[in-house]
Every structure is written in C-alpha cells, then in structure tokens.
Amino acid sequence: MPFTILTENIMRTIAFREALREAMSEEMRRDEKIFLMGEEVAEYNGAYKVSQGMLAEFGPKRVIDTPITELGFAAIGVGAAQNGLRPIVEFMTWNFSVLALDQILNTASKMLAMSGGQLKCPIVFRGPNGSAGQLGAQHSTAFESFLANIPGIKVISPSNGYDAKGLLKQALRYEEDPICFLESEVMYGDKCEVPDEEYYIPIGKADIKKAGRDVTIVSFNKMMKVALAAATELEKEGINAEVIDLRTIRPLDWQTIVESVKKTNRLVIVEEQWPFASVSAEITYRIQKEAFDYLDAPIRRITSADAPMHYAPNLVEAYLPSIDNTVKLVKEVMYLKA
16 A cells, blocks of 8 residues: 655644645645535634635635535535545534435445446545533544444544544545544644655554553544553553554554554553444454464453433543543553552
C-alpha cells in the first residue's frame, strides 16, 4: 500500500481540525474529482470549523452546503462516487449517520460485490464520533464497532492530528473502497506536530505509541489519552506498559498486537464502545486464537457502561473508561494489589 517515508524533520504545530482541513485541501487541489458536502460545511465554515476557508478557495460547486437530510446527501455522495467522483460526506455527528445507514450498509459497502467488481465507491464519510461531555444519550454513541461489522467498509479512528492527516490523505488519494472516518469532537482543538513535507499513512497498520515490556495496552481515538496517561502512572510504580494505537478498526492490525503480547504476555484493551460485540471482543478472540500460549493472564478490557450515556456529569464520569480503572486493571493482570 502506498505511503511516504519522511526525509526531512521540519515540523510545525497545528490543531487537529487544521490537520483534517489540510488533508482535504491538499488532495482537492491535486484532484478536481474530490468535493466536500454536508451540513454547514460551506457558508458557516463547518460546524467545528474543520472546513474553514475551503468555500473561498474551492467555490460552491466543490464545498457544498446541504439541507438537514443525512439520507439524502449521503445518497447523492454514493451516487457521485459510483459515477467517477470522490466525495467527502461530512456528518455533523456520526450519531446522525444512522439516518443514512441504508446508503452506507446497503449501497456503498455492497455495490462492488453486487456488480461483480465493476462498480467502485471511493467515498469518505467523516465527522465527530462518540461522547463529547454533557450532550445526552442521543449525541454520545461511539460507532466503530457498528461500522466495522460491515464487510466492504474501511473504518478509521485516529487519536491525533498527525495520524488523522496522513490517514485521510491516504483515503482520498489511494482508496477505492468506502471509508468511514471517525474523529472526536473533543479533540478538534488538540495540538499536533505535522511535517511541511507531504506524507501518507497506510490504512490497516497500528502504531506503537510507547514501547514497553510488562503489559500491552491497546486503544484508539480519544481513549488513547486514557491509555497513555495510565501508562505514565504505571511507570511511576515500575510497570513498563507498551501502548498500541489501532488507528484503523477495519482492517484490524491484530498482528502488531500479537507481536506485542508475545513480548509482554499480558493484554488490556481500553475503548469507548458498549461491551457487547465490541472492538475489544474481536481483539480478544483474535489474540487468544493466535497467541494463547504466550498469555500469562486473561485478557481484560475496559469499555463504556452497557447503557445510554446520560447528561449528568457524575454519570458521564461513571460511563467512560478512566485512568484509575485502567491502572487497576493492569495491576490485576499482573497479579499485583491495586
């Protein structure tokens, strides 16, 4: 799969939203078939200012405001993709994407197979995913496991702006399959370093964010902050955790996890998903199948509560995985007292 090896080390600091904007703008300058559509992406510069300034640069034919009709504009995007264009469809939140699920599930993902390989659908659906504080149950669902259950769809869920830019550029330039790109509303302002040099990150390859020897912690999206913070706390007690960022949920890079488990012999998974049929459930199956003999403790996981996320701040805190609970679980798999 194509990707870029950086040859220079000139880095600059930008926000997560700017990294996404740069990815879209750079690829739109290169390829006139790429366009952006969604609610408030144009005149309002994006609900989260991801597309700020893009209307002025590319004009109303390539940065298109839509009515509040997710099923309608997703269908337009899918039809455009199947006729040779490369749309980016922004959902104001992935919670609203369920209104367009018919187009994602029954059209975008299946048409290549149903047409005998004749009809491709190179489209990127993107927008904020998961919880963002006190937004109530209907605006707080994480959709990685929902979408990764669909054959024919690739699911990307980055934890930082550097990865987001490289993965989004890869999707827009090289991918011919439908892509679901899941961001986090609470990370749009996060700062990241990106190179001046153009780069791409291959889809389907996890990244070891911190090397370690005692336990493997796997996570993705904003729960990487919990995983890395837990690793920092564990370091204070002499526990050296290896932290893996999945980056891509489908295809899932379970081989990188296997190699890590062969070294550490323990695995803890942290994710913002409901527990039943979650990403961690799939990882657990894969690792016990491929690396059972290397495990010195049962695989453990921390997920969101098996309930809708309520509005009250104390219930939000109780709902989501925490640093303290991650540290406690790591100590359990190491048979240490918490």
